[in-house]
Amino acid sequence: MSTLDHPARLRALLAAVDAGDLEGALAFYHPDYHDHDASESRQGNHKAALRDGFARFYACFRDTRHSLDDVIAQGDKVAARVSVEARHTAELFGIPPSGELIHNDSIIIYRFENGLIRERWCRERRTTREVLERR
Secondary structure: OOOOHHHHHHHHHHHHHHOOOHHHHHOOEEEEEEEOOOOOOOOOOOHHHHHHHHHHHHHHEEEEEEEEEEEEEEOOEEEEEEEEEEEEOOOEOOEOOOOOEEEEEEEEEEEEEOOEEEEEEEEEOOOHHHHHHOO
16 A cells, blocks of 8 residues: 555544544454554554443444544554544543533554554544533
């Protein structure tokens, strides 16, 4: 797969996430996926933890919209500045739902293998908990 295909795959992944398509989103990840920066909302560094993290996200947020603000691809890696907004509709981390749109952004590096995301490194501006606590 050429480097030019990786950003398109990333856009398709975010479209699946925004559509609430758990299985569609997971299909973009390699079976041996490794997350180097697992967080409180995404505990563990393997595909099962990713499934749990997505399920938790879908249970607590609606009206999700991701945008790729910058994308740089080289070889098997894609670096992206990703923004997200979503409506907080259920309790998370003991924080009751606000019904408000929350916003966050991250810089993420993805490494692809055979067209699938094999590894991920992420730096969020704020954790999900910090975003919810600061509304």
